[in-house]
Amino acid sequence: xxxxxxxxxxxxxxxxxxxxxxxxxxxxxxxxxxxxxxxxxxxxxxxxxxxxxxxxxxxxxxxxxxxxxxxxxxxxxxxxxxxxxxxxxxxxxxxxxxxxxxxxxxxxxxxxxxxxxxxxxxxxxxxxxxxxxxxxxxxxxxxxxxxxxxxxxxxxxxxxxxxxxxxxxxxxxxxxxxxxxxxxxxxxxxxxxxxxxxxxxxxxxxxxxxxxxxxxxxxxxxxxxxxxxxxxxxxxxxxxxxxxxxxxxxxxxxxxxxxxxxxxxxxxxxxxxxxxxxxxxxxxxxxxxxxxxxxxxxxxxxxxxxxxxxxxxxxxxxxxxxxxxxxxxxxxxxxxxxxxxxxxxxxxx
Amino acid sequence: xxxxxxxxxxxxxxxxxxxxxxxxxxxxxxxxxxxxxxxxxxxxxxxxxxxxxxxxxxxxxxxxxxxxxxxxxxxxxxxxxxxxxxxxxxxxxxxxxxxxxxxxxxxxxxxxxxxxxxxxxxxxxxxxxxxxxxxxxxxxxxxxxxxxxxxxxxxxxxxxxxxxxxxxxxxxxxxxxxxxxxxxxxxxxxxxxxxxxxxxxxxxxxxxxxxxxxxxxxxxxxxxxxxxxxxxxxxxxxxxxxxxxxxxxxxxxxxxxxxxxxxxxxxxxxxxxxxxxxxxxxxxxxxxxxxxxxxxxxxxxxxxxxxxxxxxxxxxxxxxxxxxxxxxxxxxxxxxxxxxxxxxxxxxx
Ligand SMILES: O=P(O)(O)O[C@H]1O[C@H](CO)[C@@H](O)[C@H](O)[C@H]1O
Ligand SMILES: O=P(O)(O)O[C@H]1O[C@H](CO)[C@@H](O)[C@H](O)[C@H]1O
Numbered sequence: 001x002x003x004x005x006x007x008x009x010x011x012x013x014x015x016x017x018x019x020x021x022x023x024x025x026x027x028x029x030x031x032x033x034x035x036x037x038x039x040x041x042x043x044x045x046x047x048x049x050x051x052x053x054x055x056x057x058x059x060x061x062x063x064x065x066x067x068x069x070x071x072x073x074x075x076x077x078x079x080x081x082x083x084x085x086x087x088x089x090x091x092x093x094x095x096x097x098x099x100x101x102x103x104x105x106x107x108x109x110x111x112x113x114x115x116x117x118x119x120x121x122x123x124x125x126x127x128x129x130x131x132x133x134x135x136x137x138x139x140x141x142x143x144x145x146x147x148x149x150x151x152x153x154x155x156x157x158x159x160x161x162x163x164x165x166x167x168x169x170x171x172x173x174x175x176x177x178x179x180x181x182x183x184x185x186x187x188x189x190x191x192x193x194x195x196x197x198x199x200x201x202x203x204x205x206x207x208x209x210x211x212x213x214x215x216x217x218x219x220x221x222x223x224x225x226x227x228x229x230x231x232x233x234x235x236x237x238x239x240x241x242x243x244x245x246x247x248x249x250x251x252x253x254x255x256x257x258x259x260x261x262x263x264x265x266x267x268x269x270x271x272x273x274x275x276x277x278x279x280x281x282x283x284x285x286x287x288x289x290x291x292x293x294x295x296x297x298x299x300x301x302x303x304x305x306x307x308x309x310x311x312x313x314x315x316x317x318x319x320x321x322x323x324x325x326x327x328x329x330x331x332x333x334x335x336x337x338x339x340x341x342x343x344x345x346x347x348x349x
Numbered sequence: 350x351x352x353x354x355x356x357x358x359x360x361x362x363x364x365x366x367x368x369x370x371x372x373x374x375x376x377x378x379x380x381x382x383x384x385x386x387x388x389x390x391x392x393x394x395x396x397x398x399x400x401x402x403x404x405x406x407x408x409x410x411x412x413x414x415x416x417x418x419x420x421x422x423x424x425x426x427x428x429x430x431x432x433x434x435x436x437x438x439x440x441x442x443x444x445x446x447x448x449x450x451x452x453x454x455x456x457x458x459x460x461x462x463x464x465x466x467x468x469x470x471x472x473x474x475x476x477x478x479x480x481x482x483x484x485x486x487x488x489x490x491x492x493x494x495x496x497x498x499x500x501x502x503x504x505x506x507x508x509x510x511x512x513x514x515x516x517x518x519x520x521x522x523x524x525x526x527x528x529x530x531x532x533x534x535x536x537x538x539x540x541x542x543x544x545x546x547x548x549x550x551x552x553x554x555x556x557x558x559x560x561x562x563x564x565x566x567x568x569x570x571x572x573x574x575x576x577x578x579x580x581x582x583x584x585x586x587x588x589x590x591x592x593x594x595x596x597x598x599x600x601x602x603x604x605x606x607x608x609x610x611x612x613x614x615x616x617x618x619x620x621x622x623x624x625x626x627x628x629x630x631x632x633x634x635x636x637x638x639x640x641x642x643x644x645x646x647x648x649x650x651x652x653x654x655x656x657x658x659x660x661x662x663x664x665x666x667x668x669x670x671x672x673x674x675x676x677x678x679x680x681x682x683x684x685x686x687x688x689x690x691x692x693x694x695x696x697x698x
Contacts, residue, residue: 001437004451010431012526014448020529023452025430035513081374081668081675082359089353097553098560098577099363102353103372154667162664164384171667177361179672180369204446228447282671303670315511318503318520319430321652322631323528326430
């Protein structure tokens, strides 16, 4: 009988953060593609676009005028999915099948730069560090609101990721409940911490630094790697090497090395297919429920959809929705491809 | 304080099948859309396309020639994600973080019709009934393979759902493990059955038939409804009214009423935006592990991505990937829209 070869044979891998499996089909990467091609976004944009509702000085949907901001700029989302209003609520009797609860929260938009035509990897380090300090301030301010227990910082980049405006920006949705993915992650981190008295992600990171094959970038304080259980073809995880549970714990020095790894990782992404690489990214960190959370480790997920070129993405559809996530290239191969790429953006070389 | 109004206020709903919440933001449906528009597929196709690798008599990627089939036609997927080969395997020591297992399986393609230019709602009842009988045969044959414990039948329809060929077809991936979503569903169904001595989905269906507001279609043996916890804007669930755990238990009469509800539901979908409506659908039913599964009830999920028109879809991205699924229109409103539409396809009226 043939011996199991993880680089070649179909297999499943287990994600201990959310207790889910992913199906890996290494041999399937060679499949020809006759399906939908994404339109490659035209990146020739002006530095200022009079039609853009995020550019400085322009009018937004609700009639407000953006200030002449010069670094990052935060405002309340004009079409927020969450509202701040407190709602009176009694649990219904049919709560097994018709379980619903009002949810309170605040949604904000974070413009990364006044310049309409720039993305993270093209920004200089001080600009990226300024974005990180803005995230720190927002985590503090929103986390201090009495009913807010989780602050979700994220970015949708590229029209293929549902981003409706190419002006560089991210969002923050802060809310009273722990969102599903956070609750799952917290349960796993907590169970591990209670059992082993140590931090799941720090212990994992140690093993990854020994194994080396999934590491993409390492600096003094941070590591970017393709997790063993990655779902998206070029999914990565940025982890703090020090036991830091939330973004506000970073020293000024760590803010700079975090900015550096963000710049280098996103530059590698753009270099992969010489295109502005679409992704959704998000920070996972300790809830703001007032409790200590030693089980948490600050980390940031990048979920990019592209698979084989600037126009061919991986579709998480039928089998993936009904059965489980599936990937066609191993995490090790993806990590190697990203590792071998220059971290200098192709447009600035 | 304002009283909770489920049709207006932001809230979360709980899905007891997989124990996950969804964030519902009814007020957000009015948000303007400046982002990516999907290209509307051109449906003027010939009945036979010499370039199509699924049409009768044509050559496939592996050199095989399709027979001159006249009803449905099944073959092994030429680029299968799973392989049948048995693999020798020893669990590694690092199994906490690097847990992987070989996975065996069989992937098949099911052509629904020899006609290249037809979709489910445009087919006549005998043709749809023939597809259902093919699914029954495949469930039996694949389920009888000793190492196969689950048979996932699904369809990706439309290029926006990663479908690489418009010829009407679905797929079957049959494998040794229970896929993640099936394992979650089974755990919930089992826990409910053990606690209440009854079937979760049958009990749920009873409540939905009383409430009426989420029902889309009801016939003698089946109901199509928008589940209370639906994620996708026009997500639906087809449920059997009788306690049937698997597709092979349906009587010839039930095969016809199942064909009918499939035809009517997909016709309503096409009528919604007068376009060939994209979706991923999939059947969830009892595993083929040789055990009795009284906790199961045969059901079929439809996950369609369109939100507001033939070209504007819902993106499950940043917040949804990092936090939890989110929707902008209530399940009740979607159900009403689908219910009010004709079940006669707009092209045949
Ligand atoms: O097998 P197909 O139709 O080529 O591929 C499609 O369906 C598969 C099963 O859901 C997915 O894994 C692929 O990403 C998708 O493009
Ligand atoms: O808020 P935006 O950028 O208009 O919207 C985008 O991000 C949101 C948060 O991930 C999603 O709910 C939307 O589906 C997506 O289009």
